[in-house]
Amino acid sequence: MASYKLLLLPGDGIGVEVMAEVERVIDWFNRRGAVSFETESDLVGGAAYDAHGQSISDETMRRADEADAIIFGAVGGPKWDSVPYDVRPEAGLLRLRKDLKLFANLRPAVCYKALAQSSSLKTELVEGLDILILRELTGGVYFGEPKEITELGNGQKRAVDTQVYETYEIDRIARVAFELSRARQSRVTSAEKHNVMKSGVLWKEVVTQTHKDGFEDVTLDHMLADALGMQLVRRPKQFDVILTDNLFGDILSDVAAMLTGSLGMLPSASLGAPDGQTGRRKALYEPVHGSAPDIAGQGKANPLAMIASFGMALRYSFDRGAEADLVEHAVSAVLDEGYRTGDIMADGCRLVGTQEMGEAVVKAM
């Protein structure tokens, strides 16, 4: 029987509570026995900073490197708002992405039928929505150098961030987008600001080139990032796969997430390149939502995005499509049965806590 090593990094705030529900799902698989998981838990973010002054330790990085997949909760909170920049909670997550070379961030924006009415958009515009955002995750302004603040005298400072993209970085994320689009509607919309940014010029050029290199069966469109933001709000169902850089992807995927009616529902996967020998990819799975310090520790958090993130691990790290479907259907089923955490509560539904929601998912499985 296949057995895999998972590193669980719950992080801060509600990360801890929602991770407990993933463990419940993992237990279910372990008991059932077609595939099994060995788990190890460790600290990241503010929790790691409190324990040893770093947002992720070298030892944790070593474990992350050895794991078959990392299941990540969320990091940050007001408690760490004034810790030094280099050890702020987010730095732990950024180090994982960068050091493990997790360049391909998959952010599905899927609107569950049972939740279409809780979107702020008109129901007919989001019902059945199914967008996949491919965000480049290890380049751009997140990591480019120089990245610094210098004193100019007279109380003046100058801050600099650098957006850098090389051809190979754009090419490899474009390939992932084209490949994944084939299991969908084979339509990719690439977003940049080539009218203002040189990185946008190169982005558009490389994506166009890669498209010609064996992906001409896929329909490729280009859209300016600002126009795409607008179109997401206006008519989201026009999109299938959206391909964009690290910073635009950060904002546009959050906008897209909000269209679906709840952030508490959305998973994500961050993938590396397949290893030359084993063919395996390094991978990290995390919910799109944050650590929600305002409701942390109260058992109110919605664990479905976190559980769905584990579902993505089954699909993308372990090639367990059937098991992934099982998790996804269980998530849909509990919604159809009317189970709701506070963030997605609606008239006539049953308000449950984090744990009860996790139990309902396992039951539905």
Added chain:
Amino acid sequence: MASYKLLLLPGDGIGVEVMAEVERVIDWFNRRGAVSFETESDLVGGAAYDAHGQSISDETMRRADEADAIIFGAVGGPKWDSVPYDVRPEAGLLRLRKDLKLFANLRPAVCYKALAQSSSLKTELVEGLDILILRELTGGVYFGEPKEITELGNGQKRAVDTQVYETYEIDRIARVAFELSRARQSRVTSAEKHNVMKSGVLWKEVVTQTHKDGFEDVTLDHMLADALGMQLVRRPKQFDVILTDNLFGDILSDVAAMLTGSLGMLPSASLGAPDGQTGRRKALYEPVHGSAPDIAGQGKANPLAMIASFGMALRYSFDRGAEADLVEHAVSAVLDEGYRTGDIMADGCRLVGTQEMGEAVVKAM
């Protein structure tokens, strides 16, 4: 009688048609006689490139510098998609912004009552929406150096853009935001990515400092730019004034614009600092929409954003609040009377062309 010099730069595509309707409004003021305008027209964008190989000429820049205000249409179109980067249509607009030091871009996102139903958001979420976005317009990644593509050999290239902000640039736009908020709800939300960008760290620090320097009557909040994008979609009415940098402002103002139900309705103002001697600001007024090449030349374009931009000129360049109100009310009135261009057409309304809409506004005045 006060007389002002306007430079009209219609630009490309529908810019030309909608500018003609502003001229109709200007004529009305000139005939009526309490304030009068002398107008001069010139080329910018693709039209300028076609005429003399530059997206704006030095002579036009000289005129722009001398004018009391610039009324700008829109630039760009597929025709110029492969002209060299430095002379692409957008470069004309960017040069105007940069050389005239128009650092404060005001983008109101106002939902006209008559149009609330055409928003993709649920009507109750946008009815009465009135947000003012203050976008920094002469700094950040739009203008920072280096900004270049270099060949690395082996077909590889590296593209670099540089996001730079200095203390004084953040301070002066923050002051404009705080000041303008006082005529509204005295609430400012500043957006950056201080968790990832050094420019975000400085942005937050300077805005916090400027707030303490005489603006403590204004409520200041900070929000990450991605979270703000999300909140705009979720509950837009929570915002009063949004203060952000050039690139985030580009995207977030387009998202906000789309909430109101039509881009064809939204004006903007780009202001410089008051001159030390005359107290006058350089200023450019333009609709938020683009040149819409797909409908250009057909007399279908909505001229209301362009007309409302002239309304902003009356208010911000000429201190003519009563006249600005008159223009704004006329725009509301024609909507209430059921006049609609194609972009905002709805059941039971009267479909009109660009010119008929312009005439209706003048009649309502």
